Amino acid sequence: MYEDGIARDGMRPGDHIVITGGGGGFGRAFCKRLARMGARISLWDINEASGRETEAQVRAAGGEATFFKVDLASGAAIDEAVAASVKAYGTPYGIINNASIYPRASVVDMAPDTFARTLQINITAPFHIIHAFGPGMITNKRGVIINIASGRALEGAVNGANYACSKAAIVSLTKTVSLEWAKHNVRCNTIIPGVSMTAQPLENTTPEELIARGQKNIPLGRIGYPEDMAGLAAFLFSSDASYMTGQAVAMNGGVIMVPQ
Numbered sequence: 326m327y328e329d330g331i332a333r334d335g336m337r338p339g340d341h342i343v344i345t346g347g348g349g350g351f352g353r354a355f356c357k358r359l360a361r362m363g364a365r366i367s368l369w370d371i372n373e374a375s376g377r378e379t380e381a382q383v384r385a386a387g388g389e390a391t392f393f394k395v396d397l398a399s400g401a402a403i404d405e406a407v408a409a410s411v412k413a414y415g416t417p418y419g420i421i422n423n424a425s426i427y428p429r430a431s432v433v434d435m436a437p438d439t440f441a442r443t444l445q446i447n448i449t450a451p452f453h454i455i456h457a458f459g460p461g462m463i464t465n466k467r468g469v470i471i472n473i474a475s476g477r478a479l480e481g482a483v484n485g486a487n488y489a490c491s492k493a494a495i496v497s498l499t500k501t502v503s504l505e506w507a508k509h510n511v512r513c514n515t516i517i518p519g520v521s522m523t524a525q526p527l528e529n530t531t532p533e534e535l536i537a538r539g540q541k542n543i544p545l546g547r548i549g550y551p552e553d554m555a556g557l558a559a560f561l562f563s564s565d566a567s568y569m570t571g572q573a574v575a576m577n578g579g580v581i582m583v584p585q
């Protein structure tokens with residue numbers, strides 16, 4: 326495929342990808358797209374009904390996926406899910422740290438425990454997952470990690486110090502992992518999604534308001550949708566992205582042009 330003689334690794338059919346929050350908006354789209362490309366998916370979620378629904382949709386389309394119920398607030402639960410996923414499909418080629426929570430309150434009103442729990446789920450869990458799967462990926466000398474951040478990492482968030490801090494931290498974690506593991510051919514990049522049609526922003530607005538906001542404020546004239554993020558993830562797992570690591574890539578209709 327490449328004419329320059331440079332070896333470029335990318336996801337192959339049968340490769341195992343672990344996706345957290347696989348029952349949610351982006352998570353389901355990641356699972357379905359990557360399974361269509363031949364990946365075998367471990368999908369983790371705390372919500373059993375939505376996780377099982379994603380598993381069923383992947384299988385109905387002829388793909389391979391297994392749901393694991395995991396509460397990312399628990400380190401022991403993460404360790405169990407790591408072991409179960411490796412038992413099911415072996416060392417993963419890829420990870421998408423996608424699940425997050427966004428409890429909203431001002432700095433004055435937010436309980437310190439809420440702040441701590443948000444960081445536990447949104448950044449400590451991704452670290453734990455990367456730490457746990459990393460040695461296998463390093464041994465295999467191939468792997469791709471995608472962390473999901475947010476424009477809030479760069480802009481801050483009124484009523485969301487917890488969320489914004491966690492998302493800034495995941496951009497930073499991406500950079501360190503990419504620096505440490507580049508020599509092992511394990512790449513790590515961040516996706517920075519723009520506001521998109523999923524449950525998370527709908528916690529404090531309506532679909533109509535979200536669509537109107539996109540038409541008014543977003544240069545490309547619409548909000549994002551899960552398939553937009555799935556397309557970028559497919560690229561980041563592919564050999565076409567084999568020279569790309571440590572980056573934070575915004576998929577946001579043009580709102581933030583330079584996300585570093």
Ligand SMILES: NC(=O)c1ccc[n+]([C@@H]2O[C@H](COP(=O)([O-])OP(=O)(O)OC[C@H]3O[C@@H](n4cnc5c(N)ncnc54)[C@H](O)[C@@H]3O)[C@@H](O)[C@H]2O)c1
Pocket residue numbers: 345346347348349350351352369370371372375395396397398422423424425426446473474475476517518519520521522523524525526
């Ligand atoms: N939708 C947007 O506008 C938007 C914008 C920027 C960033 N993001 C990020 O995209 C990612 C995906 O979010 P989404 O928009 O698909 O939202 P979503 O609410 O549809 O999905 C989040 C998923 O995470 C799961 N989850 C929550 N807590 C968990 C826990 N303790 N253990 C395991 N799973 C848990 C939920 O059950 C849910 O399935 C998140 O990291 C979010 O911060 C979303």
